[in-house]
Amino acid sequence: MLQEFRENLKGVTATILVGIIIIPFAFFGIDSLFLSGPDNDQAASVNGEKITAFQVQQGIELRRQQILEQFEGIDPTFLTDDQLHGPVVDALVRDAVLYQAARAEGMALSDAAFRDIVASQDVFKRDGKFDPAVYEYTIGRLGYTPKTYRQRVEEEILANQFVGGIFASGFVSPAEVSDFLEINLQERDFHYLTLSLARFVDDIEISDEEVASYYEQQASSFEEPEKLTLEYISLSAESLLDQVKVDDEQVRAQFDAEASQAGGETSWQLAHILVEEQPDGSQEALLTDIQERLAAGESFAELAKTYSQDAGSAQQGGELGSFTQADLPEGFEKALASLEPGQVSAPLTTDSGQHLIKLVSKTEGQLPDFDEQKERIRAELALVAAQEMLPRVVEELKEKSYSVDSLSSVAEEMGLEMGISEPFSRTQGSGIAANPKVLETAYSEDVLEKGYASDVMELQDQDYVVIKLKDRIPAHRKPLDEVRSTIVARLKDQKGAEKAQAKAAELLAKVKGGDNVEDIAVADDIPWQVALNATRFEAQADPRVVAAVFAHPPGEELPVSGQVTTASGDVVVYSVSRVGRADASKVSDEERRGLKASLQQLMATREWNAYEEILVGSAKVVK
Template sequence: MLQNIRDNSQGWIAKTIIGVIVVLLALTGFDAIFNSAGNDNSAAEVNGEKISRYDLDQAVNMQRRQLAQQLGGDFDASLLDDKLLRDAALSSLVERTLLLQGAQKNGFDFSSQALDQLILQTPEFQVDGVFNAARFDQVIQQMGYSRLQFRDLLKQEMLIGQLRAGISGTGFVTEQQVDNFARLEMQTRDFSSLIVPADSSAVTPADDEIRKFYDANAERFRSPEQVVLEYVELNKEAFFDQVEVSDEALQELYQKQIANLSEQRRAAHILIEGNDPKAKSTLEDISKRLQAGEDFAALAKEFSQDPGSASEGGDLGFAGRDVYDPAFEEALYALQEGQVSAPVQTEFGWHLIKLLGVQSPEIPSFDSMKPELVRELKAQQVEQRFVEASKQLEDSAFEASDLAQPAQELGLTVQTTPAFPREGGEGIAANRQVIQAAFSDEVLVDGANSSVIELDPNTTVVVRVKQHLEAKALELDQVRDAIVQQLQRSKAAEKARSEGEELLTKLRDGQVVERQWQVVEAATRNQEGVQPAVLQAVFRMPKPAAKDQPTYAGMSLANGDFVLLRLNGVNEPEQALSDAERDNYRRFLASRAGQQDFAAYRQKLQEQAEIERY
């Protein structure tokens, strides 16, 4: 069984690695989730393995950023429940820890060489289709990772992925299950429908009904408590025009940066796994054939045991230093273009290495890099000025009774927000910290300026309440139209349902309803032109006892209409499944069974684990 799981765990890698990298790339600006923080305060303990509060904080940040990315402009930070977010993040960390423990317990591993291949073949780390070490460093540094941290996290993702794919890949179904599922899936149904419309225009609520509804739902008809804020905003970008950099400093930085550009070498190799004499002897035989004039790429395709490069003739693409095993790298950098090394031993086995090409870095001109250099040098001064200005804003806002003094001292403009409730609003009013400050006792009740609030790494604000609008009951005249529409919809839907159920009773009693039925023949489960809710109801209806004995059902629709359904017949598939159809159904059912197996495995890990949350 374990071997089957391992076998099934191999095909998932190419499908998931890009997704893993893309997610990591999207969530820039924070340290590695499982980076060591030197924090002994634990958030939880799983089978003796601790999850630190630092890990939890980073996971919460990740979830918050993921939500912001997924929702885009619709993201409203004020609606996030921090406790729910934290509980969800901790549950995710606990499950991740359990899965890593499960992978290790079951002997899964992901070699350093396999990690190298993933990194080399990831498009986000390539320039013009070729791995670029400088690009790799730039990307992972943007994410807050060192090379070692990134490789550790990537290995963890691969181990969990192996475990998931391995267990899911062992799911299987019988041919009888395939036949039964296909029979139900390919079944069609003949039915007719009759709509009893909910006509809101035919309903005129009486004044006493409107008043009664208003009185019974008074809490629904209140304007929310709102505030109007004044605020001053300090933006880091504004400081860039206030600082200067010297030509000498620019030249010094330019020379430093071009010195970091490194040569790239394109390697190909033939790998024979194992470090025993037999592996070395096999590679020596291949080396003799190369010396006799045989083609390196052809021999790599025939003999190399590196699954990532064998089909490409052993080609590993371009890479700089500190990517390969030290012994491999030393041999590679000793070669001239076109040369093949003697057998080289690494922890992965024995290699023959060929240097396919050398790519010298293109040195950009000073003028082309000058804007970037200017910004980088200015950024160092700007950061210091921004910190100092933020501190000055904090002190001035604390001492002042309004925002006029801080604005004057720092050359800022006092701005005003539209009124917004405790749920938040637009602009800075969408920021959770701003909302909390605005409705805090210190700012709302005492009338004080807030402390400095960081909207993002480049922007801070101080707010104060300009106007407090208490919640109050809305007059009946203000909400009369909304109440009328609500009563019209509900009474029309009630009338349609009553009439529809009366007709349904007649139909089931064998009476004829002389109405215009909409006929649908051989409807499938995803029949176009039929509402999904109607289709679900049709396929739940019992099969008619005979052709002249249809079954009936009825249901209310979301718009208030009532629909009567008459099931005339159930059609079983007549043709046998083709091989392609059977394979598709088998794969689908096996995949579903595998997912259920993995869900059961996760549940078992939870049940058997010793988990303590602090």
């Protein structure tokens, strides 16, 4: 989908293809063959063109992955298919509208361009070269035919190019840049004093009668909904680790197995120039020429790009990657034996032709140290053992939690821990009750009304829980004593605000009468400040004060004063003594160009959003 492109305007063909390829592999695998056949259900349509259920499910998994990557630590069970379905369908509809609009403008992806795109992707290569068999196998695993895969790639590329074209058309005139500077580089000089709300609240006394009256008048604000508390047993491989024993012999055996596999293998980073053999033997002269140019100091990478006939590596300067001994092509090991890093071999003949092999680097293998690895191995073996135990323990938990009076006896018998949730309502919970599946199950008839333990639920992969109602707390109004301090604070703030506003009005009248803000503040021991040559973005005052000060336009008779209440409840009295016009000539050409680019981006974004809404609004969409 196009969300990332809309955000940063950096759609890249390779990224598009990777997204198309990787996401289905990661989440669907071979099952996608059954999800994306010709009879796939329709989830929506745009101007008669179908959006399939497979596309929607694919989009849901992609969006879930994006959210998990963006917000570390978020519980994936919150991201249910139901929650993501609507936004994903809306996004697919918009993407379909954009693709149709691109086609209507005559945009298309040629067969030659598509072949170049596909041939450049590593996922379709074998031994560094594009392999049609790998290509067909890979897209087949995704449920695509060559025709439907080409369509998918074209949709992504054309839609991105269409959006990019609209954004590239954003335009801001020099006059608009000057107007922006005129407005935003204006200056103000102003004095202001701040009447802190706390100054008036501290001395206020609130009577019991006032508290009781407020409690009755605002009764609805103190209502508590029905709440529940749960007993629960969480079960995962990690929760079984205490029941797993791993002895030293197992750790040593695993270490030895890993060490033998690692083998302390040496690896070689290689590059080559391949020259195919010719019937007339002309390749020998070319090889000699290349060797002489290498000896003269010419770049191996540049010569590979020019002369190597290995299409898969030539444009990468002949780079082949890293090889261990088992991976080395036949004959290469002998050629490498006499080379030091940076050296090039004599011509080596294989079935592919003749190679000049460059040893880029060599890494000697090192055997791992047992003392450094043993705790990791022990933990990994324990986790594997716990994972193997888990299915059996899940079945045991299902049997033992069925029709019990309390989960505590089950937890004790099975050597597990039972938890008790904090009270939670039908719409909001914390801890275990923050999970939507747990919340829904807790208020089900079987758990809430009949008092049964729930089924053992899988919240996410290999993470299980069973719940049972512990307490049901009816809806009620919080007792007065519980909310008394809250009421007192509210009433103090109300009365304090009234006093602060009245005092501010009194001081403002003095300012308007010609008194100086500084003198007034000093006389009443009130904090005051002055801002000189302040701009809209540089002023250190509260944002509401800055907004009020700059609301006074150039040309207004000075001094001009006013009062404003900040977000924290403090009241500020200010007096503006100077309104300065901007001097745009002080802005450098570089700053002006940067500003113009930013304004063009802003304008293009606004114009695109409006145009996109028109396109979507005029489309015939069926969901």
